[in-house]
Amino acid sequence: MVKRIIKRLYAFLVYLFLYLPIFLLIIYSFNDSKYRGKWNGFTLRWYKALFSDQTVAQALYNTFAIAILAAIISTIIGTISAIAIHKMSPRWRSIFMNVTYLPVMNPDIVIGISLLALFVALKIRLGFITLLLAHITFNIPYVILAVLPKLRQLNPYLEEAALDLGATPMQAFFKVILPEIMPGVITGALLAFTLSLDDFMVSFFTTGSGVNTLSIKVYSMTKTGVTPKINALSTLLFIGVLGLLLLLQKREKTN
Amino acid sequence: MKKKYLSIPYALWSLIFSIAPIIIIMVYSFCKRSPYGRIVYEFTLDNYRSFMEPIYLNVLWRSIILAAISTMICLLISYPMAMIIARSSLKRRNVLIMLFVVPLWTNFLLRTYAWMVLLRDQGIINQFLIGLGVIDKPLGFLYNAGAVVLGMVYNFLPFMVLPIYSVLVKIDDSLIEAAQDLGATSREVFMKVIFPLSIPGVVSGLIMVFMPAVSTFVISDLLGGGQTILLGNLIQNQFLFARNWQFGSAISMIMMVLILIGMAISNKYQDEEGGGLW
Numbered sequence: 001m002v003k004r005i006i007k008r009l010y011a012f013l014v015y016l017f018l019y020l021p022i023f024l025l026i027i028y029s030f031n032d033s034k035y036r037g038k039w040n041g042f043t044l045r046w047y048k049a050l051f052s053d054q055t056v057a058q059a060l061y062n063t064f065a066i067a068i069l070a071a072i073i074s075t076i077i078g079t080i081s082a083i084a085i086h087k088m089s090p091r092w093r094s095i096f097m098n099v100t101y102l103p104v105m106n107p108d109i110v111i112g113i114s115l116l117a118l119f120v121a122l123k124i125r126l127g128f129i130t131l132l133l134a135h136i137t138f139n140i141p142y143v144i145l146a147v148l149p150k151l152r153q154l155n156p157y158l159e160e161a162a163l164d165l166g167a168t169p170m171q172a173f174f175k176v177i178l179p180e181i182m183p184g185v186i187t188g189a190l191l192a193f194t195l196s197l198d199d200f201m202v203s204f205f206t207t208g209s210g211v212n213t214l215s216i217k218v219y220s221m222t223k224t225g226v227t228p229k230i231n232a233l234s235t236l237l238f239i240g241v242l243g244l245l246l247l248l249q250k251r252e253k254t255n
Numbered sequence: 256m257k258k259k260y261l262s263i264p265y266a267l268w269s270l271i272f273s274i275a276p277i278i279i280i281m282v283y284s285f286c287k288r289s290p291y292g293r294i295v296y297e298f299t300l301d302n303y304r305s306f307m308e309p310i311y312l313n314v315l316w317r318s319i320i321l322a323a324i325s326t327m328i329c330l331l332i333s334y335p336m337a338m339i340i341a342r343s344s345l346k347r348r349n350v351l352i353m354l355f356v357v358p359l360w361t362n363f364l365l366r367t368y369a370w371m372v373l374l375r376d377q378g379i380i381n382q383f384l385i386g387l388g389v390i391d392k393p394l395g396f397l398y399n400a401g402a403v404v405l406g407m408v409y410n411f412l413p414f415m416v417l418p419i420y421s422v423l424v425k426i427d428d429s430l431i432e433a434a435q436d437l438g439a440t441s442r443e444v445f446m447k448v449i450f451p452l453s454i455p456g457v458v459s460g461l462i463m464v465f466m467p468a469v470s471t472f473v474i475s476d477l478l479g480g481g482q483t484i485l486l487g488n489l490i491q492n493q494f495l496f497a498r499n500w501q502f503g504s505a506i507s508m509i510m511m512v513l514i515l516i517g518m519a520i521s522n523k524y525q526d527e528e529g530g531g532l533w
Contacts, residue, residue, distance in 0.1 A: 007339050011351070014336050018358055018412070021369030024379065028372065081265035088262070096262065099269045106277075107470035107514060109487050110507045113494050114276030117504070121279055137272040140265065200364055200473065205494070218364045222371070222477060234365040241360040245353070 022238060029231035046232040053229065059217040062128065066213065067196035070135035075189040077136070078143025079181075085144065086151040100141045111138060112205030119206065126208030134206040135196045142195060143188035150184030190248075277511075284504035292498045302505035311489070315509070318486040321400060322468035325407035326415075329464045330457065332408070333415035337456075340416075341423035352420060355413040367406050367477050374402060374478070398480030406474040411467060415460035422456030423449070458521045466514055486510050 029047070033040035050056060085096050103111055115137070119130045154177065162172040178185070200215035207216060214237075221230050284302055287295040305311070340351045358366060373380055376393035384390045396402060426449060434444045472487030479485075486506060493503030 010335060011339050014332060015354060017409070018354070021366060021373055021409070022358065022361065024373065025365070025369045077264055077268065080261050084259070084262035084265065096265075099273060102269075102273050102277075105466075105514070105518060107466060107510060109470050109472060109490055110277075110280070110511055113490060113503060113507060114280045115272065116494065117279045117283065117500065118272070118276040133272065137268070140268065194360060198360070198362060200362075215362060215364055218362060218368065219473070222364070222368050230365070230368065234362070234369070237365070238361050242357065245357060245360065249353075 025231045026235045026238065028228060029235045031228065046228040050229045050232045055212065056217060056233065059212040059214050062211060063197060063213040066132055066135055067193050069132055070139055070196045071189050071193040074136045074139035074192045075143050075185060078140045078188055079147050079185055082144045082147035082151060086148060100144050103138045104141050108201035112202045116205045126206065127211045130206045131203055131211065134202050135199065138202060139192035139195060142191045146188035146191060147181055147184040150181040154180055280504045280507055283501050284508045286501050288499060288501050294501060302501045305502065306505060306509065314484050314486060314489055318469050321404055321485065322465050325404050325411065325468050326461055326464045328408050329412050329415040330460065333412060333419055333460065337416050337419040337423050340420050355416050359413050363410055364473060366410060367474055370406055370409065371397065371477055397478065398482050400483050402478040403475050403483045406478040407468045410474065411464040414463035418459035418463065419453060419456040422453045426452050462517065462521050465517065470510060
């Protein structure tokens with residue numbers, strides 16, 4: 001009995017540690033005082049200020065545009081590559097897998113500065129395009145790693161059967177293989193999307209002046225006088241993420 | 256069916272965007288610097304030599320120590336937590352694990368910033384303690400090494416809990432029952448059965464916490480307030496402000512080697528099925 005209470009208390013304290021800062025940010029986002037620490041009554045003015053801030057809207061747009069584009073492109077390249085890797089001889093496969101693990105293992109800051117060095121060496125102007133290229137680069141390995149296990153589970157005769165029955169290789173892929181590996185492809189795409197959405201390190205080094213993502217915007221806000229607008233922003237993002245997770249949970253249950 | 260051509264796009268992409276950048280950094284790290292900061296393509300070891308100065312070695316040492324302390328604290332908090340979750344009923348288990356994933360999905364800058372709000376002099380912890388009469392002026396929680404460690408533990412805790420949980424939950428209950436039937440005490444069951452079986456998860460967790468902790472510059476920047484310089488801050492500084500890319504590249508190479516060594520050591524303890532995060 002005592003043991004159970006201690007366990008409960010322990011778990012409670014760990015979750016408190018995890019969520020207290022997030023909840024405080026949410027509460028402060030409704031606080032009618034510029035100085036944190038004092039509660040001056042309920043207000044929505046930080047939300048109003050947030051929505052009238054053009055730079056935040058622009059950052060939000062960039063973040064989602066890049067996350068969506070990077071997720072789509074890296075999912076396509078990643079899925080094709082996973083199929084290619086799956087069919088390779090063991091020697092080539094191990095070479096490709098090592099290359100795949102490179103961005104996964106490398107610290108983000110090294111990926112960031114090395115891509116910066118590349119873009120500068122190639123004289124590509126830093127901005128939206130370089131951000132997108134960087135995000136696709138660190139996303140592809142995660143898509144490959146999500147799709148490969150599904151390919152291994154795949155019955156190798158399925159494709160042959162389809163081809164024997166007169167399907168073109170294209171038809172065999174879209175009608176037989178793709179539906180089978182779809183769960184892995186979707187996992188990969190979601191992973192890529194969330195990684196892009198949350199990335200700061202790589203974006204920080206590969207963006208140019210004027211092109212902000214939310215993370216970069218938050219970073220600069222913490223540097224130059226902090227306003228409670230940032231609390232409002234975090235609250236909205238937190239609620240958004242929670243909603244998305246609940247939605248995913250529901251989808252899993254209905255499946 | 257020949258599918259070799261399918262690997263071409265990825266091979267090209269990796270060559271250009273994964274391999275070439277690292278080669279560029281490697282070359283830069285051996286290059287000389289002109290008086291105006293330009294890169295001069297002449298071989299030199301100066302960049303590595305200047306890293307051997309005490310100030311920079313101190314930074315290296317501090318980065319390793321702070322990351323190691325944070326990793327150990329994470330392990331101490333996470334192991335019991337992962338045990339508690341793994342022993343819960345199936346339904347509750349999923350909720351409890353979800354609660355560790357949700358913070359990962361919220362922007363980590365915001366989570367770190369939340370601690371700035373909590374720890375600052377007018378922050379809630381100081382106000383609370385003053386209100387209680389425990390202290391009469393704010394304690395300087397922020398801008399020191401302790402705050403940096405706190406930030407690392409807070410941010411990377413889920414990376415330790417998830418892999419340990421994923422191996423613990425896979426342990427066959429009959430193994431534990433067999434040990435108990437053979438007369439093992441609960442302490443022995445843990446030391447001789449559960450812990451050895453969970454080592455792959457622990458090792459994954461150690462890497463997944465140590466790696467981002469040793470290379471971060473944001474946490475030390477925000478919570479350390481420029482007082483606690485880590486390798487990441489040094490690299491950022493050389494690339495963005497000092498414009499000494501050669502030196503920054505050399506530091507990056509040193510960091511990469513450091514992490515590769517860590518990986519190589521940990522690979523020995525991991526099997527194929529090792530407790531990954533996903």
